Structures are given as C-alpha cells and as structure tokens.
Amino acid sequence: MEKFLSALIEGMSFGGVYALVAVGLVLAYKTSGVFNIAFGAQAFVSGAIYYQLHNRSEWPIIPAFLLAVVVAAPLVGAALDRMLFRHLRTAPPLSRLVVALGLLVAIPEVVGLFFKVTQATQYKGIVPGGEIVYRPLSGVAITRDDLSIILSAALVAIGLTILFRYTSLGLRMRAVVESPRLTELNGIRSDIVGTTAWMLSSFVAGLAGVLLPTVFQQVSVINYTTLLTAAIAAAVLASLTSIPIAFAGGIGLGILQQFVSRYLPTGNVFASNVKPSLPFIVLFVVLLFKRSLSYEQGLKDPLAGVDPPPPVPASAVRSRELTIGTRIFGFVVGTWWFYSVLFLWNDIWLDRTIRILIYAIIFCSIVVITGMAGQISFAQATFAGMGAFFSAQIATKQGVSVIAAIFIASAVAAVVGALIGLIALRRRGIFLALATYAFALFFDNTMVRYDWVGGGIFAIESQRPVVGPVDFARPVPGSTTRDTAFLVLVLVVLTLVGIAIIWMRNGTTGRFLDALRGSETAAASIGINATKARIIAFAVSAFIAGLGGGLLASYKIQFSSLDYKAELGLFWVVIVVTLGPRTVEGAIQAAAGFVLFQEWVLPTAIPWLYNHALPFADITAISIGWQQIFFGLGAVTYAKHPEGILESNKTASLTRVQGLIDRFKSRRDSEIETASV
Amino acid sequence: MTPLLELINVDARYGPFRALFDVSLSIQPGAVMALLGPNGSGKTTLARVASGLVRPSAGTVRFDGTDFSGSETYEFARTGIFHAVEGRSIFATLSVDENLELALGRGRSRTEVSEAKDVAYALFPRLAERRNQIAGTLSGGEQRMLSLARVLAEQPRLLIADELSLGLAPIIVDSVYETLAHIRDAGTTLLIVEQHVGHALAIADEAVVLAKGSVKYAGAAEGAAAYSTI
Ligand SMILES: Nc1ncnc2c1ncn2[C@@H]1O[C@H](COP(=O)(O)OP(=O)(O)OP(=O)(O)O)[C@@H](O)[C@H]1O
C-alpha cells in the first residue's frame, strides 16, 4: 500500500509537468490552430530569463517571475503572432506546423546568443524553500516545488476551462481559428483576438518554463523538448480540444509511468525500456484507436476563397529557351565543381562533396514525402538510421555484401514507413506528422539500445562495399589514391534516385498525390485512392532515406546514433523546406547548405568576408548556432513560399528574365513584321 | 436622400486577376436590390467589396455617406452590414447556440444576449431543438435558417445575401424568401445575389446585371429580366 501511494504521489508530480505542457498545447491549437511544436522552446525563453534574473542576478522571486512570465512570455507570443502567425490564419495546418518547427529550431539558438546555457544548474524555482519535503503519509514524500507544479497545472486547467465554457473571449478565439473573416463579419476584430490567444498560450508556456526546471535542476532546452513528447500523447488523447482531458491525461501518464517503473521487474532491457517509451506507445495506441481524430471534411475556412491563389512554381513560368538555359548553367556548374574536386581541390573538398551527395539522397526522401505528398514527416533521420544500423548489422553479422545489405535495410525502412502511413491513415495530416515524431523519438530512446539495432553498449561499424573488381575501400592515409570511387558510387545512386522521383512524379502516383494536395474530398470523388498513393509515398520516401543513411554509414565506417537523431531529422525538414522541397535540384541545394554552412560558410567564408570588408576587424568564426537561426527563420517563410525561398527567388528572377526575353522577342517580331510590310 | 450603400467606379482584383471593372451602384435605404449575372461575372466579388472582405483596388465604397474604402471588415459589420456569404456562412465547429452567441454577443449584456437568442429561437423552433448540436452537422436548410435567425434577431441596416437558395428544395427556397420579405418589412435594406432570377426579381425593386465584371444593366427590376437570359 505504501509503495502504491508513493508511486501515485510521485507519478502525480511528474504528471503535473506533462499536464501543464499538454494543456498548453491544446490551448495553442484551440485558439490559434497551430500545433505549437515550439512550445518547449518558448518555455525555455522564460526559464532562461528567470534563471538569469533570480539565480544569477539575485532578483527576488516576485519581480523575476513577473518579468519572465507575465511580461516577457506574452510579449514573445504577441511578437510571433504579429510577425508570423497572423499572416497564416488561412494557411493549411501543416504549413503552420512547419513554421512552428522553424521556430523550434531557431528560438533556442537565439536565446543562446544572450544566455550561457552551460552551468545553468542549481535552478531555484518560484516558491521559496522549494526543496522542503512534505510527508503527508509515511513513505510518501513530495517537495514543495513538485506541489507548486501540480497546483499550477490544476489552476491553469480550471481557469482555461472556465474561459472556454463561460466567456465570450474563449468563444471568439475558437471562431477565429475556424475562420478569421467570418468572425470579422460578426464585427469582431480577429487580429486582436488572435494576438490575445497567442499571448495567453505563451503565458502558459512561460509558466511551464519557470516551473519545470526544478524537476531537472537545470535550465536546458533538451529537457523542455523531451517533455513535449509525453505531453503530445496527452494532448492527442484530448483530440487537441478538451482542456480537462489533456490535464487528466498528463497526470495519468505520469502515474502510469511510475507504476510501470516500480512494478515491472528490473534488470532486463525490455523492462528498462518500457518506461521511457511509454508516452510513445500511448500516443500510438491513441492514434490507432481514437476515432475522433479522423479526417474531418469540409472544415476548411469557408472564406478561404477570398485569397488569391498562390503563385506558380518556377518550372511553370519558364519558356523552353529559359529551361534549356538554366539546364546548361546547372550542367556547367556541376562539371566545373567535379573537375575541381577531382583535379584541383584537396581531399577535404572531396569529402565534403561526397557527403553533400549522400545527404542529397536522404533529402530526396523529403522531396517525396513533403514536396510531392504534401505531408510532413519528422522521422526521416530515423529511416536513414534504420538504413545505417540494419545494413551494418546485416553486413557484419551475416556477411552479406554491403550494397545488398543497404537494400535490405532500406526495404525494412520502407515497410515500417508504410506501416506508419497505415496507422495514421485516416487521420488529419497533423496527426500523421505527430505519429512520425513519436516513432522517431521511440526509435531514438528505445530501439537503438537493442543489440540487434544499435548494438547496445557496443558501437557497431559499417563497411565499405566491394563490387566485383572495384573496391570502394577508404584510402590509407598518406597514399596517393583518393576516395573517387565512392564519389562515383554516390553520384550513380543519386542519379538513380533522381530518375525514380521524376518517373514517379510524372506517373500515376505523382498525379494522384498532386490531386490529393489540392483537395482530399475532391480527389476521392473522382476515384483517386488516397490511401494507396499516400502509403506508396511513405514507403518510397522511407526507402530512399534508408539508402542514403546506409551509404552515409558505409562512407563513414564508424558512425553512431548521433548521426541519425530525431532532432537532426527535424532540422533536415527545416533545411529542405527552406531551400526547395519540390525538386531533386532543391534537395541538392539543401544538402550543400547543410554541409557547407556548418563547415565552410560560418567558420571560413563569413569571417573572411567580414575581415576584408572591415580592415581592423578580426573575427575567427561565427557560432554554429547561426546555422539553426538562419534555416529556422527560413522555414518560417514556408507558408508564404511552399516551394522554398530559393525556389521562389528563382521564380522571381526567372520571371524577370522571361519578361526580357518576351520583350526582345516581341520587338524582333514587330521588326520582322515591319520589314515584311 | 443619401444612398445607404454606394459603390463608385470600383475595381477589384485577386492578385494579378481583375474581377471587377469600374462598377458603380447605389442602394437607397429600405430598397431591395437584386444582383444578377452569369457564373463568374463578379457577383460574389461585388458582395465581398460591399462587406469589406475584398478591398477595392480603385474607387470608393460609401455607407450612409461615410467613406469605407480602406476600412477593415469588422468596421463594415459594426456599422450594421451583415453579409451572409456564399456557401457555408456559419461556424461549423461551434454549436448552434454558440453561433448565435457569437453573432449577437458584441455590445450586449448577458441578459440582452439571451433575450436576443430567445427571439431567434422563437422564430425558428427547429433551431431551439438543436441548440447544442454542432452547426456543421445541420442540414443545408437549417444552416441557412441559422444565419437568417441572427439577422432577424438583430435587424442589421443592410443584409447582403449571396445565393441563399443554392442547393435548397423549392419549398424551402420559398420559405427563405418569405423570411427575406419579413426582414425587409422590418426595415432592413437588402442586396440579394441570385441565380434564381424569378425569385429575386419578384422581391426586388431594383436590379443590377453584371457580365464579365462590368455593369450591363442597372435600373428597375422589371427591366432586368431581358438582360438576364443566362
Ligand atoms: N480568390 C480568387 N482568386 C482568383 N480569382 C478569383 C477568386 N475568387 C474569384 N475569382 C474570379 O473572379 C471572377 C468573379 O468571381 P465571382 O465569384 O465574383 O463570380 P460570381 O458571379 O459570384 O459567380 P457564381 O455565380 O458562379 O457564384 C471569376 O472569374 C473567378 O474565377
């Protein structure tokens, strides 16, 4: 009984944390229509401010709390709304999710510019004497900090329930989410309501931000994002609409976790893995069985038709001359690059080029799932990881040739991809994205630990392939041979993948996916099988990611799960979405951006430019964080430019060039005409 | 007498596409105007300009003598314009009661709101039975009833009704028009966009016929029939 009670109480204090975040997520979705995956990042802002003021500058609790939670957090929310989300009220939910994802990537780095996260330990919470322990019953202990979390979560849940049940503000917020214009037709200012909604949900994020670090004793963004996953399960259980269910779900999950860890036998891998993966299992089960999450028809904004249609992609505005021109340009640049890599530049650039090509293969998988199918998958790094781990396992343990092993591993990834597509089948796109996220975290936290996946405590290695007489082995340092064979190998694979994608785009599946991106209902009514097309897209995408992941492992030989972490997968989506998610060309650009930004642009190119522009300046390197900020803010433009910023700039300049060509042509035509007259 | 609504040389665009060309019209207080024209002729666009949903790219919109050309949609609504938009014009995710609450809640006290709601429910007992139903699950006819109920309870100065009869059974169309006549009798000016020319002209005093974004006819309702052979 004692064991039971103490598990209950301790579970509740963990559950309070989940509940607070889950309530915050539901609030944000209900009042702004955004699944705010950046909720943890926003919480981190307030946590960092509070730590800076209270711990470091020794402000008293109340002013520090007021500034961090009551002033700063809503200000951040208002700023985000004014600058971003206000323009996205009629954008599709998935675009809004991508924008939030960009923020998730960028915000912590922006905070990091001002706030030293290292050594942000010994966090002091918002109640004095937080570490004081209460013992309501023998064997049951709870600290004052834990109590403050449970109480705050309960107060927030009650307050919000009242807001939605009994006030007109709550009603107006929900109305604005459905249709800002229809709300305006009722004489209500949708922009003010929308900004208020963001301020409110950011306040809850800020509150979570100052409460949660007491659990971990430190202020670190990872803790916030990890928490998010458990909260997502509770929020999905509440269908992203019910505040009380989200609260109860969070508390329940905390309790369940405590019980599992106390009552399950210890000592085997399975049992020790159940606890951390519980939220993902719960999320999966909920997604599988909860019917109210299914695709809702006709719930689009009835006044979405007031907006003009989005601009056409670059390829559609080009004339034949221009297409040939850009192709020739691309070919020349490519040839120049490869010539330089082979004959002029050193091995560092050879290495970079190979990795760019491998990442381009992986990013092609994002082109398939996001660019073609219009879905967001957060598990692409995990599919790549599956390609890596499984191929390494098969090659080393079964002695299968590496190339064959990579194919087998990619096939496994494809099957898993198809299964995830199947689970989230009749769910709204947002839940599909969450399912992939849950899977990625599940793989990261649990699967990788198994001997037959990530090798457990023993690291595993991949190998370089041998195909017939060609040995792709890594050159011995100091020898004159270079890694060119591998370069050719990845180039061939990338070309094949590119051809496959173009073939798929022009084939039935591609057409189906195009139609589905337009309107699911309309597509279904002309007999397009959404299910099949979408599952094919998921499987193909996972397969391509597996190929790239396997090749990366084989190229690096020594690799680790860090190369395929879920967070990395998020960043990949961000970078591809920024640089062009619609084309293979875009994937290559994104890969070049990913590799070169970190290794060359920030540490070498920018300081060089800067020091030359300002003769007295002497900077050595730019913080790597700028990469996240740059691309994170790039992804924020996704809703306006779903074809990617680079692509949209290309369109703009191409339209200009096209205009010149047309003018030239018409002048020539009129000259010909006058001549013939 | 100043016209209630006046559009002077209005142009409207959707991005690069131009939907209205130099359109002028004016409605006197208490009048009923029918806005006719073939598909894609710009009727809905004109209605949107008149309720502030689309801002004219050139020209002036006046309401009761005041210039509203650059105003926000909510400002139009607050002066007493209500636009029942084409298609679904209610909030599908809110309940019937919440829809009415939202429409009638602004600027009224709690008791006034529930009185106004009672008026609406008294006129449409069908809605009272379904007050807690999610409005998206109402039938098409019931959804129109809901948007008319709030008009009846509030009596706006101008009602813009875009294709209210679309997709309704003939009997229901008749009852919708009865309700419109009722609304007119209570003093609301009407701008009715319609495909059912007969119905619209029967109730209208004046008519405007659009074709390809320009006014083809403006004048007495009787004269419009000749132009609207669609
Ligand atoms: N959001 C939009 N973006 C681009 N063009 C639009 C948009 N909305 C309408 N149009 C175009 O403007 C023109 C006028 O459309 P409008 O909806 O006003 O016509 P309508 O007279 O109401 O037609 P219907 O009788 O079919 O309802 C049409 O050619 C239409 O294609």
Ligand SMILES: [Mg+2]
């Ligand atoms: Mg219309």
